[in-house]
Amino acid sequence: MRYADRMQHIRASEIRELLKLTEQPDVISFAGGLPAPDLFPTQQFADIFHDVLAHEGESYLQYGTTAGHNPLRASIATRLGKTSGVLVESENILITNGSQQGLDFAGKLFLNKGSVLLCESPTYLAAINAFKAYEPRFVPVPTDREGMIPDFLEEIIRNEPDIRLAYIIPEFQNPTGKSWSEARRRRIMEIFSRTEIPILEDNPYGELRFEGKTPPSLMSLDHKGQVIGLGTFSKILCPGLRVGWITASEELISRFDLIKQGADLHTSHLPQACIQRYLETCDLDAHIASLRTVYASRRDAMIQALDRHFPEGLTVDPPSGGLFLWAALPEGTSARRLLERCLDLKVAFVPGGAFFPEGGHENTMRLNFSNMPEPRIDEGIRRMRQACLSL
Amino acid sequence: MRYADRMQHIRASEIRELLKLTEQPDVISFAGGLPAPDLFPTQQFADIFHDVLAHEGESYLQYGTTAGHNPLRASIATRLGKTSGVLVESENILITNGSQQGLDFAGKLFLNKGSVLLCESPTYLAAINAFKAYEPRFVPVPTDREGMIPDFLEEIIRNEPDIRLAYIIPEFQNPTGKSWSEARRRRIMEIFSRTEIPILEDNPYGELRFEGKTPPSLMSLDHKGQVIGLGTFSKILCPGLRVGWITASEELISRFDLIKQGADLHTSHLPQACIQRYLETCDLDAHIASLRTVYASRRDAMIQALDRHFPEGLTVDPPSGGLFLWAALPEGTSARRLLERCLDLKVAFVPGGAFFPEGGHENTMRLNFSNMPEPRIDEGIRRMRQACLSL
Numbered sequence: 001m002r003y004a005d006r007m008q009h010i011r012a013s014e015i016r017e018l019l020k021l022t023e024q025p026d027v028i029s030f031a032g033g034l035p036a037p038d039l040f041p042t043q044q045f046a047d048i049f050h051d052v053l054a055h056e057g058e059s060y061l062q063y064g065t066t067a068g069h070n071p072l073r074a075s076i077a078t079r080l081g082k083t084s085g086v087l088v089e090s091e092n093i094l095i096t097n098g099s100q101q102g103l104d105f106a107g108k109l110f111l112n113k114g115s116v117l118l119c120e121s122p123t124y125l126a127a128i129n130a131f132k133a134y135e136p137r138f139v140p141v142p143t144d145r146e147g148m149i150p151d152f153l154e155e156i157i158r159n160e161p162d163i164r165l166a167y168i169i170p171e172f173q174n175p176t177g178k179s180w181s182e183a184r185r186r187r188i189m190e191i192f193s194r195t196e197i198p199i200l201e202d203n204p205y206g207e208l209r210f211e212g213k214t215p216p217s218l219m220s221l222d223h224k225g226q227v228i229g230l231g232t233f234s235k236i237l238c239p240g241l242r243v244g245w246i247t248a249s250e251e252l253i254s255r256f257d258l259i260k261q262g263a264d265l266h267t268s269h270l271p272q273a274c275i276q277r278y279l280e281t282c283d284l285d286a287h288i289a290s291l292r293t294v295y296a297s298r299r300d301a302m303i304q305a306l307d308r309h310f311p312e313g314l315t316v317d318p319p320s321g322g323l324f325l326w327a328a329l330p331e332g333t334s335a336r337r338l339l340e341r342c343l344d345l346k347v348a349f350v351p352g353g354a355f356f357p358e359g360g361h362e363n364t365m366r367l368n369f370s371n372m373p374e375p376r377i378d379e380g381i382r383r384m385r386q387a388c389l390s391l
Numbered sequence: 392m393r394y395a396d397r398m399q400h401i402r403a404s405e406i407r408e409l410l411k412l413t414e415q416p417d418v419i420s421f422a423g424g425l426p427a428p429d430l431f432p433t434q435q436f437a438d439i440f441h442d443v444l445a446h447e448g449e450s451y452l453q454y455g456t457t458a459g460h461n462p463l464r465a466s467i468a469t470r471l472g473k474t475s476g477v478l479v480e481s482e483n484i485l486i487t488n489g490s491q492q493g494l495d496f497a498g499k500l501f502l503n504k505g506s507v508l509l510c511e512s513p514t515y516l517a518a519i520n521a522f523k524a525y526e527p528r529f530v531p532v533p534t535d536r537e538g539m540i541p542d543f544l545e546e547i548i549r550n551e552p553d554i555r556l557a558y559i560i561p562e563f564q565n566p567t568g569k570s571w572s573e574a575r576r577r578r579i580m581e582i583f584s585r586t587e588i589p590i591l592e593d594n595p596y597g598e599l600r601f602e603g604k605t606p607p608s609l610m611s612l613d614h615k616g617q618v619i620g621l622g623t624f625s626k627i628l629c630p631g632l633r634v635g636w637i638t639a640s641e642e643l644i645s646r647f648d649l650i651k652q653g654a655d656l657h658t659s660h661l662p663q664a665c666i667q668r669y670l671e672t673c674d675l676d677a678h679i680a681s682l683r684t685v686y687a688s689r690r691d692a693m694i695q696a697l698d699r700h701f702p703e704g705l706t707v708d709p710p711s712g713g714l715f716l717w718a719a720l721p722e723g724t725s726a727r728r729l730l731e732r733c734l735d736l737k738v739a740f741v742p743g744g745a746f747f748p749e750g751g752h753e754n755t756m757r758l759n760f761s762n763m764p765e766p767r768i769d770e771g772i773r774r775m776r777q778a779c780l781s782l
Contacts, residue, residue: 005503010650037453040453050438062629132653268632271661
């Protein structure tokens with residue numbers, strides 16, 4: 001049996017295989033991007049699912065429309081006006097199976113084999129993997145603490161004639177937790193506005209800001225329909241229902257609709273209807289406020305634990321929100337080797353090298369702080385230190 | 392903005408646009424492949440979703456594994472042993488968002504641009520659309536009432552060096568409702584077994600047999616792991632939850648797992664857990680038996696209505712199961728033009744020409760009989776006759 005050529009690029013990640021070992025409950029995992037399950041509105045969903053099924057079950061167990069449940073599309077559009085400062089209607093929203101599906105669809109819509117895709121470096125591993133199915137050439141744009149560096153971006157745009165997509169996570173970036181400065185957002189959008197390059201703005205964590213003011217989204221700075229937004233309920237409600245969305249011009253949404261017809265017809269209908277019911281009858285803003293409180297305190301606990309257990313040698317850039325903390329071991333230390341030792345001590349994280357499309361940066365690591373309560377965070381960091389000393 | 396080359400092939404279907412008009416409740420629709428919503432186990436699901444969420448909500452609102460909920464994979468494997476005569480384990484099952492997603496993934500796994508894809512003619516429209524994203528060349532294999540014609544298949548295999556996939560719906564085929572004979576299944580599998588061509592056996596309707604004995608599945612006749620099965624709960628439980636599956640060798644499942652990681656991480660977790668609970672606590676076989684009774688009676692009602700209202704001129708080949716009846720108007724009559732007239736009278740169906748990759752056959756049509764109660768079926772066929780007379 002012969003596979004398609006693209007399968008050469010779609011390979012099992014060594015790290016993912018390692019991390020499969022971390023699924024036992026006795027492992028302290030800083031690895032995944034998992035929200036805290038004890039904060040899910042579980043009881044509210046139990047009542048909502050029962051009520052929606054009992055009264056409107058026939059509708060929501062039947063096929064739905066490809067673009068998604070219309071009242072939910074409208075709610076998302078309204079909410080985006082409030083949270084991201086963008087003026088959109090339900091016609092600008094297409095519901096996806098989590099925002100991961102939006103990554104796949106953007107690849108399908110824009111990328112030919114060999115097309116250039118611009119991204120940050122480091123960037124979200126699973127996005128790279130989604131795009132690889134379309135065999136683009138990844139061109140990482142050098143970044144500093146404020147975001148992509150304008151001079152490098154301009155130079156790349158001058159030298160690369162076939163750039164088909166730019167993938168950006170400006171808010172609490174995965175893996176670094178970085179939030180792009182407002183000035184940099186404006187400057188980068190000004191550069192892109194001179195081109196026709198579509199910009200995919202992935203924003204799963206934007207509402208999880210612990211302090212400071214949210215800078216304008218790239219979409220709110222876009223005056224020509226160039227930005228495509230990806231959003232999700234995974235981090236603000238729960239990830240298991242797989243409900244995310246694409247925000248774009250009506251013309252682009254009609255293309256994504258055709259892609260989704262072929263890919264899976266539509267997203268599971270009942271979860272869409274039940275999330276809509278949650279938005280109508282519960283207080284999502286209050287729920288998000290409580291997530292922020294808990295996650296900020298877990299972030300603080302992790303920073304304190306790192307200070308306590310690693311008195312020398314770790315470079316940490318504390319994030320103002322999101323789920324991740326990015327840290328660098330002393331130059332020359334291998335985070336992959338550290339992970340192997342850590343797994344023996346039942347603690348896990350993701351080595352940072354995996355997030356760099358061009359390789360290198362083997363001394364970096366991504367630590368998730370949202371999934372574990374404070375005492376486990378401290379114990380996990382203590383074990384990491386112990387593993388470090390045995391390297 | 393420039394789209395990828397593949398988007399030239401992914402276009403809105405004129406018929407789909409027409410059929411959007413049929414979504415009002417006063418339209419009698421024979422168009423979609425919709426199961427009867429009044430037969431969904433709605434109340435049982437209301438209790439199950441409540442119970443699963445109340446007791447295990449934290450698990451099923453959290454991320455799940457890419458291949459799917461393990462107990463459900465095991466249940467499907469066991470059930471396939473009973474219904475399709477295949478010996479598989481949970482490791483041979485990957486859960487998809489409906490079987491439509493299995494079509495997309497098979498395209499992604501096997502098809503390069505220009506690869507040859509063998510299919511029946513006519514065949515399932517949405518499968519063609521899923522595969523088009525991978526830009527294959529469709530080579531329809533001529534079929535008769537028993538299935539693909541062996542001589543033609545052998546000739547095509549001799550002449551086409553780059554066949555990468557064969558797509559077959561041997562049981563209650565969409566759109567014709569035809570079930571391949573056992574002798575033909577054996578002969579075709581014997582021919583394929585001399586090649587390495589993967590065979591995608593799509594079987595959404597197999598359990599909806601009204602009379603006669605189910606012939607062996609292609610997978611049960613496969614001795615070298617060449618057949619990939621697609622299955623779904625859409626027609627035997629409900630389509631809105633979007634839970635289907637791929638059945639294949641462990642090696643192939645590991646490839647599909649990588650593809651699914653990139654495509655959407657996993658299928659909605661809670662619906663998988665609730666379908667599993669349904670399988671554990673309810674009687675799916677009894678439920679399917681009641682579907683068979685209702686759908687057989689609706690099929691009969693449609694055949695009688697066609698006899699009554701079209702005393703001359705319609706060629707109908709009554710199916711022994713499934714959801715569809717295939718009919719031919721007199722040569723030279725355009726089913727597309729008939730549809731336009733029918734829409735004025737608020738009755739809808741799908742013109743058959745759309746199902747032929749090579750075009751033609753404009754006098755054929757596909758009529759769904761599962762979604763409407765008997766009196767509406769009779770009234771709908773009466774209106775179709777009226778529309779016909781006005782052509």
